[in-house]
Amino acid sequence: MKGMFITVEGPDGSGKTTQLQLLVRALTEKGYEVVTTREPGGTKVGNSIREVLLSPEHDEMTARVEMMLYAASRAQNVEQIIRPALSRGAVVVCDRFVDASIA
């Protein structure tokens, strides 16, 4: 892996997206190829999973299923977006990653 993987973590409203955008701008100005992504989501499949996860319609979802859907979204994101970007030397900045699930 030639690239660099940076994840931004914190509670809702703590400023993740704000800091992420500042970081992306600074890295881009320095000439890095920057790929931004988020969790859950980041891919077409992941965004569909995100809708299921965030929908109040699914409030009966068990904790185990919720955790597996986060993991499924992450697996698609790693294989489709993150790993290929890191392989070509890009900096990947992800709005939440596995630390959010662990927390």
Ligand SMILES: Nc1ncnc2c1ncn2[C@@H]1O[C@H](COP(=O)(O)OP(=O)(O)O)[C@@H](O)[C@H]1O
């Ligand atoms: N350093 C900061 N000082 C004051 N307000 C901030 C700061 N960073 C972000 N905010 C504000 O806090 C709110 C939440 O920020 P946001 O980046 O969307 O958080 P998150 O992505 O973690 O939910 C926004 O209204 C944003 O403008």
Ligand SMILES: [Mg+2]
């Ligand atoms: Mg945000």
